[in-house]
Amino acid sequence: MIENTLPEQASSRAEITCPSCGRFVGALTRCPYCGASVHKRLSIRIFRYAALLLGTVGLFFLYLMVRNREIPLVKISGITPTMNFAYVRVAGRVASDTRVYREGDRVQGLGFVVDDGTGEIAVRAYRAVARDLLSSNIFPRMGDRVTVAGSLSVSADDRILLRLQSPRQLHLEAVEPPSIHLADLSEDLLGKSVIVEGVVSRIMAPRPGSRAPWVIRLVDRSGSADLTFWEDVYAGLPQRDRLLLGAVLRVRASVSRHRGRLQLRVSRSEDLQFLEGDQARGVSRGVDYNARVGMRVMPTEVNSSLVGRVVSCSGVVDSLQRPRAGSRAPWRMRLTDGTGSVTVIFWDDVARHVRNLEELVGARVRVQGRVNAYRGRLQLKLEHSRSLMLIEPRRSSPEEAPLTVSEVTTDLIGRVVTLTGRLAGSRGIPGGVVYTLENETGSIPVVLWDRQVPGRLRDWMEQGLRVRITGTVKEYHGKLEVVPRTIHDIAKLP
Amino acid sequence: MVVVNVIIGACAGTLASTLLSVLPGLHVYNVIGLLVMLQLTLASHGLTVGPEVYLPFMTGMIVGWSLLNTIPAVLLGAPDESALFTVLPGQKYLMFGRGYEGTMITGVGGLGAVILLVCVVGPLAPRLLPPVQEVMRPHMHWILWIIITYILMSEWPKGGNWGPAGWRKFMDAWRSLGAGLLTFLLAALLGFILLYRSPVSSAVAFQNIMPAFVGLFAVPWCLVNMLSGTRIPRQHLTESLDILPEHVLRGVGAGGLGGGLAAFFPVVTGGVGGLLAGHATAQRDERVFLLSQGVSKLVYYSGAFLLLFVPGLGITRGGGAWMVRTLHTAGTYGDYFMVLAAMALSGAIAFLLMDPLTRSVIRLIEKVDYRVASAVALAIISALVYAVTGWIGLGIAAVATGIGLNPVLFGSRRLNCLGILLLPIACNMSGVGHHVAAILGLVK
Amino acid sequence: MKGIAHFISGVAAASFFPWSIRAAQDGNPLYLVLGGAFGLLPDTMDFKFYRFFYPHEIYVDPDPRQPDPQQIADAIAEGMKRALREKKTIRVKLNTIRLGADFWRQYGIRFDAEKGEVSVAIGPVVNTGQVPIPGTLERERTASAALPCRIVQTYDAVTTVDIFDGPTFAFEPSGDNEVTIHFLPWHRHFTHSFTLAAAWALLGWAIWSWKAAVVIFLGYSIHILEDQLGFMGSNLFYPFTRKRRAGLHLMRSADALPNFATVWTACLLIFWNLVRYGENLLHRISCADLLIYGGILPLGAFYLLLRLARRWGGRVEDRDLDLSSEWGDPLIG
Known part of the structure; x- marks a missing residue:
């Protein structure tokens, strides 16, 4: 029989074997074979109970203690490297715009700077915390008073930031910024938020793929200033179709300096409002918009005295020339109004954003562009896709007059026709909506598919409205219907 | 001159680690924390020590400690089967009088780790790790979750092996598993407390977690030794080790894998990495196990430290790196190769010191009762905790001790104590940490 | 696995x-x-x-001080007899023999269909890693018992019982004077x-x-x-x-x-799947990169080093005893 334990266990053999059946039981206090109790040293028993007690009750008391403990409030200037990982509170004023970091359409974080009078600290919220803040509409803005708690991250080169671990630990006291005139913009307002109102006199859009911001020149009675915002703000504008020259805006922005010039920075889409009606008129009254922006001219009135100025011009697109693949040449559009014509040029960065560009041939449009001369020829240069507005879509054949409903027969199946009439009602169908067009000779269904004419573009189509519709004649379950391709195929009639 | 400073720093750090290493329970990160505080204090008085001195010094300490700490881990602790459920391989060697051999085998593993880090990882890391990190970065959270899941699911019941089928047998089996789950949850709760409402003074918050780790791991080890009723038998000093090159290679493979995982992934420690690699490589041979333990420990601590300096990587892993980050911004190839050089030098010195140091400790334990040594170690680490974090730190350490004793005394895995970091950080990374903290009432 | x-x-x-x-x-x-x-x-x-919760009809519990191979063999044979007599499946549990925190007495069971007998051999003491402790294999102690019928084996002929929980055999009457042996019937x-x-x-x-x-x-x-x-x-x-x-x-x-x-x-x-679905990755990682850096290079290097190590220091002995399933591998010889 060999030693059945580790060497030197003889001193505790009685404690590791069952006194009843003699089998090895090790650290157990009851023999698993015969059920006999196995005596252990008092110290071992005490330790077992003490461990359980300390680990459970002790932890519970520790938990109670910390729950009632205040998170320490610290001064930013008093933060030292040994405070790395400390959970602290900081109170002060938001000293920067809040920046939202995205990857694709996912919010990955947000950050802002807090100044407590003794120094500044960057505050960061990541992922779910950042998303929770945004969804709860908690968005610190420059000038707001804030108390925020989180864990400190202190690394070499005095890089200190406060990581917000929970949205509940950010207490914001929004401070309503003052309304000012654009001429009152000054150095004193640097780092503060203000509210301004004005008319859009220039729009400089970033090229696709560029990281440059949008720059909007705003004009009021007192003067002008530049607004800047990034693509994420533009993408979040609910009415960005209305961001055109001449639009009247109310903006909350923070005052900053860029290359020596003061500018107004917009950090949220919600901070940019389009004014309408009396409010808009109140703002734009007295603003020499046309003179600043440019006048409306006819194509024949574009002359060399207007070189360098922005003008607005309307007409029918007579031709559209696409540049050769790989070439640096611009798109060339000829605009004519029956009295004359003018050449309008734009590059791919504008063309890319114009929907159904090639279908504009024959359509009536208005353009806003800068007059320039190239090789002795005058042309209008468009800088922005919003500078090209469709007034009236092309007809199926520019000479053809609209048909009456009764003239739409099975012979026309597959052909494009134009009809006029009144919208007599609508009903939803899977993937779209069917309007009924009525005129004196009858009624016909007009089908608009969501994928071609999204719902929001149809909002203005109310019952009783007089419209002109161009579309393809089709047959469905034995009945004829007209299917327009785009919203531009539907025009409101006076 | 820089080269001389680096050599002196690395040698000094390694020699300092010898003093540190023989004290059981004392962790190199505790001492590095003190050094960081010292450096900051000196800087505030206008006295600066250049990074070409303190970085190699710290590297030397970490490498030296990783290697030499094997000595007290194997030699200064006799398992008492009346108190413990599991006997570790190193302890088996000790109890059969082969403690010297067990220590040296582990040391060989450590040397293999240095060669692995310097000759393989060193040249390849700047090229391979940045793309891997970029791919893995958004996925660290679920990696922690699957590690947690595996740790909890893979623990095997120790009891329930005897007797008729039924609930009694089931409860007998689940006693140890229940202790494991309880340990994990208690540790996790402690982790949430320390993460959101640490009672440790914010002035020394960079050592927030130190009292808890001391309590979870170091103090139970000391206490169990003091409790033990076992005598350490006479140790035999051998002239050769019973290992083949194949054992070394397998040990380096398994340990490198485990230590590497632990170094690269946040929160994953050497123990977790060792568990995963051990399971993945299906080790059985205790010699390979000891070798891999030596490799894993050194790769984990030194590798994590090294990652701070890998150009183009930009990650911080391990307590040492986090503390050094407050002093120095790394990222250049100069720093990287300096640290690699310091690692190579200190690894060689530390391995050469293993033999005389092991023999000295063996002579010591023949004269001094290991229980007394453990009591002294306990006093030292308690003093250290008090010095850095005060009474509240000692209180946290006491609570953590209660949690850390559970696995030892009730037969579950000590790894479950890592719930202190694993669960809170996994929750935070997944974005639910603040919800859990709110439910616990830790955020208002 | x-x-x-x-x-x-x-x-x-x-x-x-x-x-x-x-x-x-x-x-x-x-x-x-x-x-x-x-x-x-x-x-x-x-x-x-x-x-x-899996019930057994017979529990075999060898005496750790003097494990008797005959007792074990007889109990197994008795289990088969009972299965034939009662015409139902009889489940026999073989308990392990624990000697210490890290020590277990190993024993092996062999079903020999040709000879119509079951043999039991008491082996050495092993540790929890199933590695034998040198000097613990006493003089060979084996015993056998005649089987009462033909047997159909569905698993290994030899089973080793050593650490933690012992195996279960289910003896199922499967025909005229025939019993099918199922190993670990509760598993899988x-x-x-x-x-x-x-x-x-x-x-x-x-x-x-x-x-x-x-x-x-x-x-x-x-x-x-x-x-x-x-x-x-x-x-x-x-x-x-x-x-x-x-x-x-x-x-x-x-x-x-x-x-x-x-x-x-x-x-x-x-x-690879993380790479495939990764968004906005600066580094491009191809399938070939993964195969080379993740597979061929590290595993190839390890294999070469292993061959060198074996050539230099000799090959690690393959152990006769278990290196795999804790539920037993055939004893050789």
């Missing part, structure tokens, strides 16, 4: 679905965790729940069936979504398929099938190389 291989295979399977990775990128680890958890669940159910029974996988999947669907159901089913099924590579097989369509379908005999559950290969391959596949 070992638990980690099953677990990581489940995670790898889950990673093939884009919703798993996209959810993970959004901070939701659900699908990947489900894949891993259900990859390990079949064995968890068996070893941590079911086996404690209903828990390792595709029907249960489907049931778990339905539950997952009810709790979460069909996506969770897919991941659950696949993770669970991967475990079953991996086990079919071995010897024992599983009862694949319980309750529609009643017996385990034998495996392909390609590997043993704890063979190191297949386990490691599975884990390594699964990790590479997971990484």
Whole structure:
């Protein structure tokens, strides 16, 4: 029989074997074979109970203690490297715009700077915390008073930031910024938020793929200033179709300096409002918009005295020339109004954003562009896709007059026709909506598919409205219907 | 001159680690924390020590400690089967009088780790790790979750092996598993407390977690030794080790894998990495196990430290790196190769010191009762905790001790104590940490 | 296979679905965790729940001080007799012989169909790593008992009993004077069936979504398929099938190389799926990069070094005794 334990266990053999059946039981206090109790040293028993007690009750008391403990409030200037990982509170004023970091359409974080009078600290919220803040509409803005708690991250080169671990630990006291005139913009307002109102006199859009911001020149009675915002703000504008020259805006922005010039920075889409009606008129009254922006001219009135100025011009697109693949040449559009014509040029960065560009041939449009001369020829240069507005879509054949409903027969199946009439009602169908067009000779269904004419573009189509519709004649379950391709195929009639 | 400073720093750090290493329970990160505080204090008085001195010094300490700490881990602790459920391989060697051999085998593993880090990882890391990190970065959270899941699911019941089928047998089996789950949850709760409402003074918050780790791991080890009723038998000093090159290679493979995982992934420690690699490589041979333990420990601590300096990587892993980050911004190839050089030098010195140091400790334990040594170690680490974090730190350490004793005394895995970091950080990374903290009432 | 291989295979399977990775990128680890958890669940159910409730008719409990091989052999033979007499399946549990915290007396059981007998041999003391302690193999003590009938073997002829929980044999009367021997009848029974996988999947669907159901089913099924590579097989369509379908005999559950290969391959596949679904990655990683840096180079280098190590220092002995399943491997000789 060999030693059945580790060497030197003889001193505790009685404690590791069952006194009843003699089998090895090790650290157990009851023999698993015969059920006999196995005596252990008092110290071992005490330790077992003490461990359980300390680990459970002790932890519970520790938990109670910390729950009632205040998170320490610290001064930013008093933060030292040994405070790395400390959970602290900081109170002060938001000293920067809040920046939202995205990857694709996912919010990955947000950050802002807090100044407590003794120094500044960057505050960061990541992922779910950042998303929770945004969804709860908690968005610190420059000038707001804030108390925020989180864990400190202190690394070499005095890089200190406060990581917000929970949205509940950010207490914001929004401070309503003052309304000012654009001429009152000054150095004193640097780092503060203000509210301004004005008319859009220039729009400089970033090229696709560029990281440059949008720059909007705003004009009021007192003067002008530049607004800047990034693509994420533009993408979040609910009415960005209305961001055109001449639009009247109310903006909350923070005052900053860029290359020596003061500018107004917009950090949220919600901070940019389009004014309408009396409010808009109140703002734009007295603003020499046309003179600043440019006048409306006819194509024949574009002359060399207007070189360098922005003008607005309307007409029918007579031709559209696409540049050769790989070439640096611009798109060339000829605009004519029956009295004359003018050449309008734009590059791919504008063309890319114009929907159904090639279908504009024959359509009536208005353009806003800068007059320039190239090789002795005058042309209008468009800088922005919003500078090209469709007034009236092309007809199926520019000479053809609209048909009456009764003239739409099975012979026309597959052909494009134009009809006029009144919208007599609508009903939803899977993937779209069917309007009924009525005129004196009858009624016909007009089908608009969501994928071609999204719902929001149809909002203005109310019952009783007089419209002109161009579309393809089709047959469905034995009945004829007209299917327009785009919203531009539907025009409101006076 | 820089080269001389680096050599002196690395040698000094390694020699300092010898003093540190023989004290059981004392962790190199505790001492590095003190050094960081010292450096900051000196800087505030206008006295600066250049990074070409303190970085190699710290590297030397970490490498030296990783290697030499094997000595007290194997030699200064006799398992008492009346108190413990599991006997570790190193302890088996000790109890059969082969403690010297067990220590040296582990040391060989450590040397293999240095060669692995310097000759393989060193040249390849700047090229391979940045793309891997970029791919893995958004996925660290679920990696922690699957590690947690595996740790909890893979623990095997120790009891329930005897007797008729039924609930009694089931409860007998689940006693140890229940202790494991309880340990994990208690540790996790402690982790949430320390993460959101640490009672440790914010002035020394960079050592927030130190009292808890001391309590979870170091103090139970000391206490169990003091409790033990076992005598350490006479140790035999051998002239050769019973290992083949194949054992070394397998040990380096398994340990490198485990230590590497632990170094690269946040929160994953050497123990977790060792568990995963051990399971993945299906080790059985205790010699390979000891070798891999030596490799894993050194790769984990030194590798994590090294990652701070890998150009183009930009990650911080391990307590040492986090503390050094407050002093120095790394990222250049100069720093990287300096640290690699310091690692190579200190690894060689530390391995050469293993033999005389092991023999000295063996002579010591023949004269001094290991229980007394453990009591002294306990006093030292308690003093250290008090010095850095005060009474509240000692209180946290006491609570953590209660949690850390559970696995030892009730037969579950000590790894479950890592719930202190694993669960809170996994929750935070997944974005639910603040919800859990709110439910616990830790955020208002 | 070992638990980690099953677990990581489940995670790898889950990673093939884009919703798993996209959810993970959004901070939701659900699908990947489900894949891993259900990859390990079949064995968890068996070893941590079911086996404690599995009843036995006969318990063989050798005396740790003087284990008697004859007593063991007689008890086994008696179990077979009882099965024939009572015309029902008799389950015999063989307990291990624990001697210390790290010591177990090993013994082996051999069913010899030709001789019509069962032999028992008392082996050395082994540690928990199943490594024999030198000098503990006493003079050979064997015994045998005649079997009362013909036997049909469904598993190994020789079973080693050593650490932790001992094995179970089920003796099922299967014909005229014939008994079929089932090894570990409680293992890989209903828990390792595709029907249960489907049931778990339905539950997952009810709790979460069909996506969770897919991941659950696949993770669970991967475990079953991996086990079919071995010897024992599983009862694949319980309750529609009643017996385990034998495996392909390609590997043993704890063979190191297949386990490691599975884990390594699964990790590479997971990484590859992360690359595939990664967004805005600056570094381009191709399949070839992964194969070379993740497979060929490290494993090739290790293999070369292994050959060098063996040439230089000799080969590590293959152990006669268990290096694989804790449930026993054939004793040689």
